[in-house]
Amino acid sequence: MTVRVESIPGADVARYLEPLAELRMRVFREFPYLYEGSRDYERRYLATYADSPASLVVVALDGERVVGAATAMPLEQHSDDVVPPLQRAGYDPKTVYYFGESVLDPAYRGQGIGRAFFEHRERRARELDYRVAAFCAVDRPADHPRRPPGYTPHDAFWTRRGFVKRPDVTTTFSWRDLDEDADSPKPMTFWIKELT
Numbered sequence: 232m233t234v235r236v237e238s239i240p241g242a243d244v245a246r247y248l249e250p251l252a253e254l255r256m257r258v259f260r261e262f263p264y265l266y267e268g269s270r271d272y273e274r275r276y277l278a279t280y281a282d283s284p285a286s287l288v289v290v291a292l293d294g295e296r297v298v299g300a301a302t303a304m305p306l307e308q309h310s311d312d313v314v315p316p317l318q319r320a321g322y323d324p325k326t327v328y329y330f331g332e333s334v335l336d337p338a339y340r341g342q343g344i345g346r347a348f349f350e351h352r353e354r355r356a357r358e359l360d361y362r363v364a365a366f367c368a369v370d371r372p373a374d375h376p377r378r379p380p381g382y383t384p385h386d387a388f389w390t391r392r393g394f395v396k397r398p399d400v401t402t403t404f405s406w407r408d409l410d411e412d413a414d415s416p417k418p419m420t421f422w423i424k425e426l427t
Contacts, residue, residue: 301348302331
């Protein structure tokens with residue numbers, strides 16, 4: 232693998248905000264997110280990681296070019312969309328390290344970078360004494376008109392990483408799909424891993 236994967240804590244994230252915003256907008260246009268992003272929103276969203284000393288952004292770099300990234304931060308510092316569902320499921324927010332997203336340029340997939348993203352974030356969670364790692368993923372119907380032929384969801388990969396899909400723990404995020412005129416709610420299901 233020619234790409235190096237580095238953990239960037241807290242305020243050090245600031246120098247990567249622009250390339251990370253661009254990458255997120257590009258990758259999230261793909262199925263299943265189909266996200267019609269805004270650079271202003273991306274900058275504001277990513278700035279929350281720069282503002283938190285306990286956050287982490289893992290970047291994949293080809294030379295100095297950002298080709299992938301994954302984010303994480305304490306659940307307590309995340310948005311209200313993700314805290315209540317986990318609280319209702321019996322998780323103390325003080326014990327949960329929340330994984331935001333993983334995005335990777337298609338040309339760099341299949342090289343073990345996704346696995347490295349999880350390893351870096353789990354290591355950081357353990358260093359900070361968190362007992363649970365969690366994230367949520369969008370649920371799209373199997374017959375969605377934009378589902379590419381041969382599309383395989385990431386469920387098997389996440390399961391191999393030790394995460395358990397929790398259909399009983401859900402939330403809703405809103406964004407504008409590529410074929411929509413306005414934001415609409417999207418169902419999200421949580422995946423949870425007990426850290427030992």
